[in-house]
Amino acid sequence: MDLTVVSTFRCNSRCQMCHVWKYPTAPEQEISLETLAKLPGGFDNLNLSGGEPTLRRDLAEMIDILYPKARVMEISSNGLYPERLVPIIKKYPNIKVRFSLEGDESTSNRIRGEKDGHSTKVAGLRKLKEAGGTDLGFAFVIQDENVGQLLNVYEFARSQGFELATTTLHNAWQFYKNDNHFYDRTKVAKPIENLITELLKSRNVKNWFRAYLNLGLIEKVLGHERLIPCTAGSDFAFIDPWSDVWACNVRSDIPLGNLARQSWSEITHSDLASEGLKKVACCTQNCWMVTTARTAMRSRIVPQMPKMRPMTWVLKNKLKVALGKPICFEQYIDYGNVKPTRQVPRTSYLGTKHKGNKLDRNRQTPQERYPQLDYINE
Numbered sequence: 433m434d435l436t437v438v439s440t441f442r443c444n445s446r447c448q449m450c451h452v453w454k455y456p457t458a459p460e461q462e463i464s465l466e467t468l469a470k471l472p473g474g475f476d477n478l479n480l481s482g483g484e485p486t487l488r489r490d491l492a493e494m495i496d497i498l499y500p501k502a503r504v505m506e507i508s509s510n511g512l513y514p515e516r517l518v519p520i521i522k523k524y525p526n527i528k529v530r531f532s533l534e535g536d537e538s539t540s541n542r543i544r545g546e547k548d549g550h551s552t553k554v555a556g557l558r559k560l561k562e563a564g565g566t567d568l569g570f571a572f573v574i575q576d577e578n579v580g581q582l583l584n585v586y587e588f589a590r591s592q593g594f595e596l597a598t599t600t601l602h603n604a605w606q607f608y609k610n611d612n613h614f615y616d617r618t619k620v621a622k623p624i625e626n627l628i629t630e631l632l633k634s635r636n637v638k639n640w641f642r643a644y645l646n647l648g649l650i651e652k653v654l655g656h657e658r659l660i661p662c663t664a665g666s667d668f669a670f671i672d673p674w675s676d677v678w679a680c681n682v683r684s685d686i687p688l689g690n691l692a693r694q695s696w697s698e699i700t701h702s703d704l705a706s707e708g709l710k711k712v713a714c715c716t717q718n719c720w721m722v723t724t725a726r727t728a729m730r731s732r733i734v735p736q737m738p739k740m741r742p743m744t745w746v747l748k749n750k751l752k753v754a755l756g757k758p759i760c761f762e763q764y765i766d767y768g769n770v771k772p773t774r775q776v777p778r779t780s781y782l783g784t785k786h787k788g789n790k791l792d793r794n795r796q797t798p799q800e801r802y803p804q805l806d807y808i809n810e
C-alpha cells in the first residue's frame with residue numbers, strides 16, 4: 433500500500449533528534465534509477481525521503497520514475513533547497529511536499545541546527561505555491577523544546593494555506609538515534625489536546641483524521657499502547673539508500689530483501705519476508721510515526737478510506753466539537769498511567785562545524801550500517 437524510499441543519508445541539516453547527518457552515505461552507493469524502476473506500480477502513497485532528497489543530483493529523474501507508480505507521490509524535505517523542487521512542482525503540481533519546521537524562528541533553527549532554515553523554508557514553500565503546488569505543508573516533530581509552539585505553527589500554516597503534519601520523538605535506524613526520550617511525558621502530551629480540538633474544528637476532512645493521529649501521538653508520548661496494531665511489512669515498507677528493503681524504519685532486524693539484487697515479487701514472496709511478518713506480529717515497540725501510523729489507520733481494501741475505529745472516533749468527536757462541546761480526553765487517555773522516562777539531554781548543533789564522518793561512507797554490512805542494532809521505543 434505505502435512505501436518510503438530513503439534515497440540518501442546525506443543531509444545538510446544538523447537536527448538534534450536525528451543524527452543521519454553524522455553518517456552520510458556515498459552518492460555512488462545510493463539506490464540507483466535502475467533499481468527504482470524495478471518497483472511495481474499501484475502504491476497508494478510513495479514517499480521520497482532521506483536524509484535530504486534534494487541533495488540527490490538525479491532527484492528529477494527519480495520523480496519521473498516514481499510519480500506514475502503511486503496515487504500520492506510525496507517528498508519529505510528539510511526545505512533548505514526549495515528552488516530544486518520548483519521545476520518538479522511545475523511539472524507535477526499535485527506532488528505532496530512537506531518541509532520540516534519545528535516552531536518559531538529561533539526554536540526551529542536551534543532544534544534543526546539550521547542557520548537560516550526557518551525563513552528559507554517558509555519562503556520556499558510560498559515559491560512552490562506560486563509554481564502551482566497544490567499539496568504543500570510543514571512537518572513538525574513534537575518534543576519538549578517546541579510543544580508550546582505547536583498551536584502557533586498550526587495557525588501559521590493555516591494562514592498561509594499550508595497543511596501541518598505532526599510526529600514526535602522516536603528512535604529508529606532511519607534517524608541513527610537510539611536515545612531520544614521525552615524529558616517530561618505529560619508536559620509534552622497535554623498541549624496536543626488543543627491541536628486535536630482545533631483540527632476537528634476545521635473544515636478540512638484530512639484534519640479530522642489528523643486529530644486521531646495526534647490522539648495516537650499522545651498515547652505514544654505517555655508510553656501507552658498503540659491505538660491500532662502495526663501493519664509493517666504487509667501494508668508498508670521502507671527502502672534504505674543501499675536498496676535494502678525493511679518492514680519498517682525503526683527495527684534493523686526485519687530485513688525483507690534487496691531491490692538491487694532481487695525483483696519486488698521475489699522480495700515480497702520470500703521466506704525472509706514471512707519471517708519478518710512474524711516479528712512484526714509480536715513487536716512490542718511503542719512507536720506511532722506519521723508515515724506508518726497513517727497507513728495503519730487506513731483500509732487495506734480502499735486505502736483512501738479510514739478503518740472503522742478512527743472513523744467512529746472522528747465522527748463522534750467532530751459532532752461534539754461542532755456542537756460546541758469539549759472532547760472528553762480523559763475517556764481515551766489515562767494520564768494517571770505515565771511510563772517513566774530516561775533523562776538524556778539533547779544538544780543543539782546550531783553553529784557547530786561537524787560535517788559527518790567520511791569513514792562511514794564505506795559501510796558494507798548491515799551491522800556496519802546500523803551499529804546501534806536495537807532501536808528501542810518505550
Ligand code: SF4
Binds near residue numbers: 509532
Ligand atoms: S530529521 Fe531530516 S533534516 Fe533532520 S538530520 Fe534527519 S534527515 Fe536531516
Ligand code: SF4
Binds near residue numbers: 662680683716718
Ligand atoms: S510497531 Fe514494531 S514493527 Fe511496527 S513500525 Fe514500530 S517497530 Fe516497526
